[in-house]
Amino acid sequence: MKNISINNPWFYLAPTIVFIVLLVIVPLVTGISYAFYDFDLLSGTQTFVGLEQFHKIMSEDSLFISSLYNTLFWTSTSLFFQFSLGFALALLLKDGFKGISLIQPLLFIPWAVPSFLIGLMWVWMFNPVTGPIPYALEAIGIMDQPENILSDPEHAMWGPIVANIWFGIPFFTIMLLAALRSIPDEIYEAAKMDGVSAFNIFRYITVPLIAPTILITLLIRAIWIANFAEIIIVMTGGGPANSTQIIATYIYDTAYQKMDFGYASVISIALLFMLMLYGFALGRLRQKMPVYV
Amino acid sequence: MIKNSKYGLIIGFLIFTLFPVFWMFKISLTPDRLLYSEGIVAWPSQVTFDHYYAVIVEGSFPDYFLNSFIVSFSTAALTTIIAIAAGYALSRFQFKGRSLVIITLLITQMFPIVMIIAPIYNVLTFINLVDSLAGLILVYTAFNLPFACFLMQSFFDGSPQELEEAAMIDGCTRLQALEKITLPLCLPGIGATLGFVFTAAWSELLFALMFINRQSQMTFPAGIMNFVTKFSVDWGQMAAAMILALIPVCIFFAYIQKFIVQGLTAGALKG
Numbered sequence: 001m002k003n004i005s006i007n008n009p010w011f012y013l014a015p016t017i018v019f020i021v022l023l024v025i026v027p028l029v030t031g032i033s034y035a036f037y038d039f040d041l042l043s044g045t046q047t048f049v050g051l052e053q054f055h056k057i058m059s060e061d062s063l064f065i066s067s068l069y070n071t072l073f074w075t076s077t078s079l080f081f082q083f084s085l086g087f088a089l090a091l092l093l094k095d096g097f098k099g100i101s102l103i104q105p106l107l108f109i110p111w112a113v114p115s116f117l118i119g120l121m122w123v124w125m126f127n128p129v130t131g132p133i134p135y136a137l138e139a140i141g142i143m144d145q146p147e148n149i150l151s152d153p154e155h156a157m158w159g160p161i162v163a164n165i166w167f168g169i170p171f172f173t174i175m176l177l178a179a180l181r182s183i184p185d186e187i188y189e190a191a192k193m194d195g196v197s198a199f200n201i202f203r204y205i206t207v208p209l210i211a212p213t214i215l216i217t218l219l220i221r222a223i224w225i226a227n228f229a230e231i232i233i234v235m236t237g238g239g240p241a242n243s244t245q246i247i248a249t250y251i252y253d254t255a256y257q258k259m260d261f262g263y264a265s266v267i268s269i270a271l272l273f274m275l276m277l278y279g280f281a282l283g284r285l286r287q288k289m290p291v292y293v
Numbered sequence: 294m295i296k297n298s299k300y301g302l303i304i305g306f307l308i309f310t311l312f313p314v315f316w317m318f319k320i321s322l323t324p325d326r327l328l329y330s331e332g333i334v335a336w337p338s339q340v341t342f343d344h345y346y347a348v349i350v351e352g353s354f355p356d357y358f359l360n361s362f363i364v365s366f367s368t369a370a371l372t373t374i375i376a377i378a379a380g381y382a383l384s385r386f387q388f389k390g391r392s393l394v395i396i397t398l399l400i401t402q403m404f405p406i407v408m409i410i411a412p413i414y415n416v417l418t419f420i421n422l423v424d425s426l427a428g429l430i431l432v433y434t435a436f437n438l439p440f441a442c443f444l445m446q447s448f449f450d451g452s453p454q455e456l457e458e459a460a461m462i463d464g465c466t467r468l469q470a471l472e473k474i475t476l477p478l479c480l481p482g483i484g485a486t487l488g489f490v491f492t493a494a495w496s497e498l499l500f501a502l503m504f505i506n507r508q509s510q511m512t513f514p515a516g517i518m519n520f521v522t523k524f525s526v527d528w529g530q531m532a533a534a535m536i537l538a539l540i541p542v543c544i545f546f547a548y549i550q551k552f553i554v555q556g557l558t559a560g561a562l563k564g
């Protein structure tokens with residue numbers, strides 16, 4: 001009886017563990033095992049090749065290196081704007097105002113649009129035949145004439161990034177807004193009575209109290225964005241000239257265009273490894289932070 | 294002054310958010326023959342409701358929406374309940390294996406889903422749930438759980454533990470203290486989790502496309518793919534279906550935002 005007591009943490013974790021092990025871990029291990037097999041498209045057979053395919057990624061795959069740089073740019077730029085704009089919006093909405101209950105659901109719309117539709121929508125927006133953006137960019141002097149940014153290898157990545165920012169702002173807004181609203185008013189009132197300035201309240205009370213939510217959302221969103229291929233696949237397909245190819249789209253191409261699941265799994269493991277390093281670094285940061293509550 | 298600039302900024306956000314949606318709305322009302330010739334005008338010279346008629350009356354979209362609603366609502370409820378339990382354990386107990394659980398949950402998010410679709414399909418075949426809404430609900434729950442657990446944990450971490458301990462000293466059992474003290478304090482977090490999981494399930498395409506074959510079991514993102522054939526895309530109908538699909542989500546958000554807004558004012562600290 002002792003093991004199923006309400007004071008035992010595993011009692012609360014059991015349902016989660018059953019779901020994760022059965023539907024995520026088991027498939028994940030299978031997916032990783034692909035890396036050690038060579039998938040032959042013609043005969044449909046798999047041969048065990050050990051670590052052979054790992055050599056290729058280390059020594060002779062320049063597309064992997066360029067995708068890695070593109071992934072860093074895609075992930076950091078998208079994350080920076082999603083977080084700062086989402087946080088700003090959460091602060092604007094925090095105290096509420098007349099009509100907020102009508103406006104708030106509208107602001108959350110992008111998060112509910114399926115990602116391939118987001119891609120299609122912004123393809124329309126960026127196309128000079130069907131969308132206003134090229135003309136707006138011409139009007140403010142960024143472009144000499146209305147052109148499609150998605151066909152310009154120098155700047156094409158900004159297309160999917162803008163779409164991704166549009167999509168991701170509400171995520172941070174919802175999460176940070178909920179965290180902000182969980183701070184008891186009494187804390188703010190006490191600080192105001194002690195004459196603490198608005199900036200110092202924000203710096204020393206608000207931010208530390210919502211720091212756990214900030215860190216976990218930054219961690220998980222970075223992982224998701226690095227893995228997020230749909231918008232790019234729809235908008236540019238990784239082109240022009242691989243200028244928008246990130247690791248996630250490269251994996252998709254390798255697995256579903258070239259049908260090389262073995263090598264796709266090798267790239268996936270490389271991505272997994274890098275994301276684990278990032279997660280480890282953020283985890284250390286979390287441990288160093290003082291606990292406020 | 295400050296108030297006006299605040300409203301100005303919110304209006305700026307609204308325009309950025311709604312303009313692309315407005316553009317899709319415009320496309321949904323534009324007759325096919327004007328689609329490109331009037332591609333860049335803000336409002337077409339002629340308006341048609343044919344696309345909406347086709348989607349609602351001629352297509353199977355009412356069925357797709359119903360399926361999407363069943364799947365999203367069940368996934369949101371199931372995931373949130375399970376995640377409340379797990380988040381509570383991760384927040385309130387120090388135990389051997391805690392870090393292992395957290396790291397495992399994180400790692401599940403780091404591997405590309407396209408690489409594990411086939412193995413998941415095999416698991417679903419094994420438990421005989423391929424091509425059913427129930428199977429889709431279970432898969433969505435599994436993939437939304439890790440983040441939902443972290444989210445609930447962070448909200449439990451942020452709620453004062455002292456009140457809960459005081460209640461337990463006063464004779465409440467752990468579950469009573471959780472139900473009467475901690476959960477009301479975490480209502481904003483529960484609302485955010487529900488909203489997050491609901492929309493994630495509502496807009497998911499890849500699993501829905503791979504695991505569902507029967508028309509009668511399709512969710513709306515998979516149904517929308519019917520407009521994309523090998524040769525052409527029916528833009529007008531696709532835009533109409535997308536606009537219609539946003540309505541239930543807005544209603545759902547309008548409903549759950551009450552929790553996110555209320556939060557502490559309805560909670561235990563003032564009661």
